[in-house]
Amino acid sequence: MRLTFYGAAETVTGSKFLIENKNNFLIDCGLFQGPKELRIKNWEDPPFNARAVKAVFLTHAHIDHSGYIPLLVKNGFTGKILSTEATAELCSILLPDSGHLHEEDARYANKHGFSKHSPALPLYTEAEARSSLRFFETYPLETTFSVNDEIDVTFHPAGHILGACLVELKFKVGKKKLLFTGDLGRPHSSFMIKPAKITETDYLVIESTYGNRQHSDEDARDRFEKIVNETAAKGGTILIPSFAVERAQEVIYLLRQLKEKKKIPDLPIYVNSPLTINATEIFRKHPEGHKINPRLLTDHATNPLECGNLHFVQDSEASKKLSGLKFPAIIISGSGMAEGGRILHHLKQKLPEARNAVVFVGFQAEGTRGRALTEGAESIKIHGEVIPVRARIEHIDSLSAHADYREILTWLSNFEKAPRMTYIVHGELKAAESLQDKIKSHLGWKTTIPKYGEGFDLA
Numbered sequence: 001m002r003l004t005f006y007g008a009a010e011t012v013t014g015s016k017f018l019i020e021n022k023n024n025f026l027i028d029c030g031l032f033q034g035p036k037e038l039r040i041k042n043w044e045d046p047p048f049n050a051r052a053v054k055a056v057f058l059t060h061a062h063i064d065h066s067g068y069i070p071l072l073v074k075n076g077f078t079g080k081i082l083s084t085e086a087t088a089e090l091c092s093i094l095l096p097d098s099g100h101l102h103e104e105d106a107r108y109a110n111k112h113g114f115s116k117h118s119p120a121l122p123l124y125t126e127a128e129a130r131s132s133l134r135f136f137e138t139y140p141l142e143t144t145f146s147v148n149d150e151i152d153v154t155f156h157p158a159g160h161i162l163g164a165c166l167v168e169l170k171f172k173v174g175k176k177k178l179l180f181t182g183d184l185g186r187p188h189s190s191f192m193i194k195p196a197k198i199t200e201t202d203y204l205v206i207e208s209t210y211g212n213r214q215h216s217d218e219d220a221r222d223r224f225e226k227i228v229n230e231t232a233a234k235g236g237t238i239l240i241p242s243f244a245v246e247r248a249q250e251v252i253y254l255l256r257q258l259k260e261k262k263k264i265p266d267l268p269i270y271v272n273s274p275l276t277i278n279a280t281e282i283f284r285k286h287p288e289g290h291k292i293n294p295r296l297l298t299d300h301a302t303n304p305l306e307c308g309n310l311h312f313v314q315d316s317e318a319s320k321k322l323s324g325l326k327f328p329a330i331i332i333s334g335s336g337m338a339e340g341g342r343i344l345h346h347l348k349q350k351l352p353e354a355r356n357a358v359v360f361v362g363f364q365a366e367g368t369r370g371r372a373l374t375e376g377a378e379s380i381k382i383h384g385e386v387i388p389v390r391a392r393i394e395h396i397d398s399l400s401a402h403a404d405y406r407e408i409l410t411w412l413s414n415f416e417k418a419p420r421m422t423y424i425v426h427g428e429l430k431a432a433e434s435l436q437d438k439i440k441s442h443l444g445w446k447t448t449i450p451k452y453g454e455g456f457d458l459a
């Protein structure tokens, strides 16, 4: 059996791990995001035969884990995509939206002529993304099922986001066990469930996004309270780059709590996204995946994922009107790392003014505008234009959906014996190396940081 890393190797995005045994399987199928030299890989032919992949196991719906699926299908894949139900539902929103954004980007590039390619083409279209959804097959958490005579699979809760799971594969011949963490959630989130305790595996593939960092113990609520009040007092707008589904609900949940306690003024909250969906329905259907009392979700008045003054902005005309708002407001708009989507238009408009604030709430990968801004860039480039940064920039990383290195080590300490090998992925090299050192000194385990395209024979 061979395990090869075709993404999330010495970097955070592009998660794709190939298992070659009797059949071929893929764990996650994500897009590369961030620096151009990574994104360019999305456009190359897949480094393996997509037709020969029997099944894809998805850890969760984030685009860096799922966004390559339409391309896999374009390249001839006809197998099964196996995931939890919530992941499939989120993918049915996220993948078409991703296709839509690729089309919008291509259209914009053509209109303004700043692409080197003419005409600029989308990586994939919304229609292609939709058509790839037919390969999904869903299974509940903590239920072992057989894929074929070769392999048994269990999805364990991973926390992180709705539907996220740890994928455990058990090979029937040789009885080998492999565990993939995907993105590992946090043990004490007030919003998401915690990752399952796992006590053994033969091979472990673990994420390291925050392998060199500790989340601060500050309360995200206190930070938001301060930023919202100070910005509103200046008549400014608070921009929150975040995807409109899943991540945005955690922010809305928190803002609603602040509003209820009258800690912040009742500013209008605009969720600016072409998605026609209010994610409440997905949360209501999946009480197993979060900590909100499901009874509250059934009533408008009590629904913690809605506030009285919450508006979903769907069409682009209404989106343009948001630019002309004369009063303080909160705008939530994707993408979360400011790499594309409607947030770019808001940033172009709001960054040059000191009264506004931009609040990042998720991990910001190397090479993204989000990373540049949170590291204090004085200007950034959007659509070929240099935009000065005078707005207040904040990063509330205690809202992170990823375990930090202390939380990862605590989770690993549940293992009764060391895996034969632990592969450290999903982290920038510095983060992965730091986690490697910590695993070595705390647990004494054998670890490897795989390189892109590096394969290992699992004896």
Ligand SMILES: [Zn+2]
Binding pocket: 060, 062, 160, 183
């Ligand atoms: Zn994720």
